[in-house]
Amino acid sequence: MKQVLGLIASPRQLGNCEIMVKEISRQLAIPHRLQLLRLTDFRLRYCNGCYRCLSRGGCVLGDDLPVILEAIAAADALILAAPTYFLGAHACLKVFVDRGLSFYAMAERLWGKPAVGIGVAGIEGKEGCTLLDLERFFLTLQADNRMTRVLYAALPGEVVLSEANRQAAAELAAALFGEPALRRQPRCPLCGGTTIRFLDDGRVRCMLCSNTGTLVAGPVGPTLEIARGRHEFITDQNAALQHQEWLKGMLTRYRERREPLKEIKSGYQDETPWVKPSGAQEEGA
């Protein structure tokens, strides 16, 4: 029996994201056990960029990250659902993804899982970068992103009222363990990303893998021609592992250059006042 983990990136109980994950599970043809994990229930601290997870083998923040990673590692497949908040996916998704350097330590167990994702936005067309946020989540986890969709529904429960959304649930369910879904064009040929930025020189950059290329007219609409860059960062598992090695090299470089860098930093150490959080002000009072 397959173990499917539903990752809910909405704080709303029985909101559209939770309902959609359950609906996809109901429409999954193969026997499976669904387990749910609401990201906002967990104590997840911000990554503080100390890089100790790379040099000492584990994150030092001491929060619930290992529980979440273990649940993902134990699952055979993932269904992710996130609401749009102010033109992007709910912030808990980014807080989790920012801890991505810790994923390397469990790469063999975490990476390569089939996954589908839904973003739910309240107003048609007002999802902003939600789809990109879902794609980034899967790429950072090196999951096998089989389909991501944005659906529209505002009030909790409304998501299953629309026939289009119920149809999307069926397609997402079929894609999770079935044949890879027909991919919409244009998309980045390297990473599958669907969001581009227009650059000053007429070229475009894929906002998921950061590689550049051109948008060319094809027989059935525009297609993207994107070439691999010199420093691949995340496009596939090999690139991700090479990036990890590069980061370790940067750590060595930092240790070698610690003294001159310290001198630069000390030139900026001054008495400029800082606005402090309320707790800190009370402590200092």
Ligand SMILES: Cc1cc2nc3c(=O)[nH]c(=O)nc-3n(C[C@H](O)[C@H](O)[C@H](O)COP(=O)(O)O)c2cc1C
């Ligand atoms: C703080 C906040 C910001 C929101 N921002 C957007 C937005 O930028 N665009 C949009 O279409 N919907 C926006 N919404 C609506 C939600 O995306 C929508 O209600 C969604 O169904 C919530 O999913 P949930 O019930 O699973 O939490 C926002 C909702 C909240 C609470």
